[in-house]
Amino acid sequence: MTAYRDTYVGDLDADAAGKTVTIAGWASRIRDQGGVAFVDVRDASGLVQVVIAPDEVPELADVARNLRREYCVKILGEVRARPAGTENLDLPTGAIEIAAKTVEVLSTSQPLPFQLDDAVETDELVRLQYRYLDLRRDRMAANLKARSRVVAAIHHNLDSAGFMEVETPTLIKSTPEGARDVLVPSRHRQGHFYALPQSPQLFKQLLMVAGVDRYYQIARCYRDEDFRADRQIEFTQLDLEGSFWGQDEVLATIEAVVSDAVEAVRSAPLDLPLARMTYQDAMDRFGSDKPDLRFGMEITELSEVFAGSEFKAFASVVEGGGVVRAINIGASETSRSHLDGIIDRAKELGAKGLVWMVIEEGGEVRSPIAKFLEASELASITIAMDAGIGDVLLLVADESREASEVLGQLRLDHGRPAGHENLSFLWVTDFPVFDVTPDGGLVPAHHPFTSPRSVEELRESPETAVANAYDLVVNGVELGSGSVRIHDPAVQQEVFDILGIAPEEAHQRFGWFLEALRYGTPPHAGFAFGIDRLVSVLQNEPNIREVMPFPKTQTGLDPLTSSPSLVTAEQLAELGIELHPEVRETLEAHPAE
RNA sequence: GGGGGCGUGGUGAAGCCAGGAGUUCACGCCGGCCUGUCAAGCCGGAGGUCGCGGGUUCAAAUCCCGUCGUCCCCGCCA
Numbered sequence: 198m199t200a201y202r203d204t205y206v207g208d209l210d211a212d213a214a215g216k217t218v219t220i221a222g223w224a225s226r227i228r229d230q231g232g233v234a235f236v237d238v239r240d241a242s243g244l245v246q247v248v249i250a251p252d253e254v255p256e257l258a259d260v261a262r263n264l265r266r267e268y269c270v271k272i273l274g275e276v277r278a279r280p281a282g283t284e285n286l287d288l289p290t291g292a293i294e295i296a297a298k299t300v301e302v303l304s305t306s307q308p309l310p311f312q313l314d315d316a317v318e319t320d321e322l323v324r325l326q327y328r329y330l331d332l333r334r335d336r337m338a339a340n341l342k343a344r345s346r347v348v349a350a351i352h353h354n355l356d357s358a359g360f361m362e363v364e365t366p367t368l369i370k371s372t373p374e375g376a377r378d379v380l381v382p383s384r385h386r387q388g389h390f391y392a393l394p395q396s397p398q399l400f401k402q403l404l405m406v407a408g409v410d411r412y413y414q415i416a417r418c419y420r421d422e423d424f425r426a427d428r429q430i431e432f433t434q435l436d437l438e439g440s441f442w443g444q445d446e447v448l449a450t451i452e453a454v455v456s457d458a459v460e461a462v463r464s465a466p467l468d469l470p471l472a473r474m475t476y477q478d479a480m481d482r483f484g485s486d487k488p489d490l491r492f493g494m495e496i497t498e499l500s501e502v503f504a505g506s507e508f509k510a511f512a513s514v515v516e517g518g519g520v521v522r523a524i525n526i527g528a529s530e531t532s533r534s535h536l537d538g539i540i541d542r543a544k545e546l547g548a549k550g551l552v553w554m555v556i557e558e559g560g561e562v563r564s565p566i567a568k569f570l571e572a573s574e575l576a577s578i579t580i581a582m583d584a585g586i587g588d589v590l591l592l593v594a595d596e597s598r599e600a601s602e603v604l605g606q607l608r609l610d611h612g613r614p615a616g617h618e619n620l621s622f623l624w625v626t627d628f629p630v631f632d633v634t635p636d637g638g639l640v641p642a643h644h645p646f647t648s649p650r651s652v653e654e655l656r657e658s659p660e661t662a663v664a665n666a667y668d669l670v671v672n673g674v675e676l677g678s679g680s681v682r683i684h685d686p687a688v689q690q691e692v693f694d695i696l697g698i699a700p701e702e703a704h705q706r707f708g709w710f711l712e713a714l715r716y717g718t719p720p721h722a723g724f725a726f727g728i729d730r731l732v733s734v735l736q737n738e739p740n741i742r743e744v745m746p747f748p749k750t751q752t753g754l755d756p757l758t759s760s761p762s763l764v765t766a767e768q769l770a771e772l773g774i775e776l777h778p779e780v781r782e783t784l785e786a787h788p789a790e
Numbered sequence: 791g792g793g794g795g796c797g798u799g800g801u802g803a804a805g806c807c808a809g810g811a812g813u814u815c816a817c818g819c820c821g822g823c824c825u826g827u828c829a830a831g832c833c834g835g836a837g838g839u840c841g842c843g844g845g846u847u848c849a850a851a852u853c854c855c856g857u858c859g860u861c862c863c864c865g866c867c868a
Binding site for chain 1: 800801802818823824827828829860862863864867868
């Protein structure tokens with residue numbers, strides 16, 4: 198095939214016996230028996246055992262002694278069946294071995310900073326510092342491969358379905374809405390800044406105006422918010438939009454794409470169509486707009502039981518328009534300290550308090566508030582909660598939204614399966630236009646180009662108005678969201694107005710976009726989902742860094758290249774930028790950082 | 791912005807609560823032995839400013855304060 202090899206080791210099996218091959222790869226492990234020696238050679242396709250036998254090839258006598266792990270080698274030899282009894286069933290190529298005739302070291306390796314096998318976990322900072330070595334490990338190589346397959350499946354599906362891939366700019370206009378922008382200073386226009394896109398949202402809508410009809414892009418996106426296991430400053434989305442479309446077309450398209458992507462990694466497609474649930478239903482039953490449906494533990498309404506009870510703390514909440522709700526987390530630890538820990542967690546989540554109940558042997562209810570409740574009230578609770586002996590119930594009294602969200606999180610704390618062996622996809626539909634803040638204020642739940650189900654509804658009762666917006670969820674992970682867009686400039690203007698964006702302000706920020714809508718904009722709708730999140734779930738990884746080749750740490754550092762870094766005074770001067778004195782002082786105090 | 795975990799030879803961990811000589815274990819590394827191993831085995835060896843700074847103490851990896859880094863979570867993420 199090339200001057201370096203004619204065979205990938207992963208292609209070798211019993212049928213290859215007798216062939217003379219040339220392979221190239223890395224010496225993964227060397228087992229020197231004093232005479233005969235075995236070298237596991239790894240290439241991108243797999244691993245094969247090479248035998249170095251001095252009694253057969255005398256000139257190789259010292260070769261094994263001078264080999265070290267991760268030396269890059271080229272080996273010519275004959276494939277042969279392993280002697281009976283020495284086959285390795287754990288290895289795909291374990292039926293055969295390569296008897297080396299020549300061994301050429303293409304490149305030596307220093308001792309590694311960490312081991313590439315899974316014998317010991319390695320600190321992630323060290324892994325990232327030597328990411329090029331980390332990526333040689335089976336786990337990471339498999340993740341890269343899975344990611345490539347997912348992306349290939351997406352391209353194949355959408356290309357076949359008539360979508361056009363269009364690139365949009367990555368140096369764009371900053372808009373203050375949403376996440377913090379990553380800014381890039383302009384040299385030609387000092388004091389002016391580009392932003393890196395949080396998503397290609399407005400450009401893809403312009404493409405609809407442009408008549409592209411069906412657009413998609415595997416797009417890099419940037420959001421300068423704090424890092425999490427599922428969030429990095431830069432990440433990748435499948436971005437997609439179609440003209441003369443509504444929600445049904447978007448969902449069907451995304452379902453087909455995701456199913457193909459899943460099949461590419463998990464070998465089986467999804468059962469379509471995927472389950473759907475309204476936002477209201479998800480919040481009421483699971484206390485989350487991204488419920489994990491792999492387990493039950495649904496939220497139960499107990500307001501009626503407490504409305505007239507002697508436990509005044511709860512009764513008064515109900516009287517004041519609040520609710521009492523609970524989950525049954527099943528048989529679990531019932532020690533006082535553990536239950537107190539749950540109370541602390543509930544407070545961290547914003548609950549005013551939490552009451553636990555334990556169903557004891559014999560059906561007695563142990564709880565700090567048991568003495569305030571009638572036997573009939575306790576019975577109502579255990580029946581409503583379907584509580585059996587040993588079960589632990591967690592009760593929260595609060596405003597409806599707060600109570601549900603706290604219980605939703607506690608539900609995850611106590612019920613969520615580890616990992617992602619099974620996949621439970623779900624559409625959440627009918628999102629509200631606004632989120633209501635604790636003090637009663639309204640903040641847009643989506644970008645302001647999302648079409649409301651009805652403009653009249655939006656105008657008359659904005660707090661309950663429903664948007665044509667939908668999210669895709671898998672195992673409690675929000676993969677992405679989309680909506681039917683506004684295509685009528687008059688509606689767009691009105692929505693800006695209701696969202697509290699003044700006409701002049703809207704014109705200043707989005708005038709160019711409103712102008713575009715005035716030229717025969719087709720009805721359109723779309724979606725975007727995170728490739729990193731999807732692949733991390735499919736690969737059963739705990740965070741998206743494991744499926745990104747070169748991710749950053751929680752403080753935005755790339756330990757491999759040490760970016761971000763200082764730049765020269767000249768570079769700053771060209772941009773008309775000067776560091777703030779406080780920043781300079783800090784830098785002088787810590788010159789190494 | 792806040793809460794929590796972690797930081798000990800190249801890697802991973804134990805030691806810390808209850809202060810007493812850089813102690814231990816596994817892997818790796820170097821050398822020797824070994825002709826069918828496959829996480830090879832056996833023998834020997836090297837390798838550490840216990841993240842950094844300060845404090846308490848006769849004495850600090852261990853206790854206290856600060857700081858840096860990292861991971862998880864809350865906030866934030868239209």
